[in-house]
Amino acid sequence: MQDVLPISLILLIAMIFTARMILLLSDTPMASCRLWPWLRLQAWWPVPADHAAETLLRTTLTPEEYRQLCSMAFLDVPSPSRSGRVYRVPRGPGQVQVIEHGRMVERLCVQPVATVPEADVVLMHKLLIESDEQGYLDTANHFPRSVWR
Numbered sequence: 001m002q003d004v005l006p007i008s009l010i011l012l013i014a015m016i017f018t019a020r021m022i023l024l025l026s027d028t029p030m031a032s033c034r035l036w037p038w039l040r041l042q043a044w045w046p047v048p049a050d051h052a053a054e055t056l057l058r059t060t061l062t063p064e065e066y067r068q069l070c071s072m073a074f075l076d077v078p079s080p081s082r083s084g085r086v087y088r089v090p091r092g093p094g095q096v097q098v099i100e101h102g103r104m105v106e107r108l109c110v111q112p113v114a115t116v117p118e119a120d121v122v123l124m125h126k127l128l129i130e131s132d133e134q135g136y137l138d139t140a141n142h143f144p145r146s147v148w149r
Contacts, residue, residue: 079129
């Protein structure tokens with residue numbers, strides 16, 4: 001019994017340390033934007049909707065777009081109708097930034113009515129911008145730069 005107690009204590013300390021490291025990594029945007037998508041792609045991921053959404057996102061985006069999304073936590077979607085304009089779609093919660101010629105000019109807010117996986121939200125923004133940019137802009141709530149300096 002005395003031999004088991006120190007081993008149990010070491011195991012408990014190791015588990016606490018591992019849990020704290022995972023929490024620390026999940027709070028860091030650059031680490032979490034790489035860790036969670038990778039986990040969602042694994043066959044054993046417990047939430048089927050997240051797994052399916054991440055798989056669809058990865059197959060729909062080009063390798064360069066998916067690499068940018070995983071490394072930078074946002075996806076730049078060029079405007080189909082206005083040269084020099086880019087829509088910066090965040091990986092997680094947040095507003096879409098409108099960037100014209102390297103300068104952010106406004107933020108947009110478009111959200112689905114129901115709760116959907118974040119991979120589906122990223123894909124929703126990309127497809128709406130590429131297929132019907134004007135409809136996307138008409139639907140979005142606009143936050144001009146002067147409001148939030």
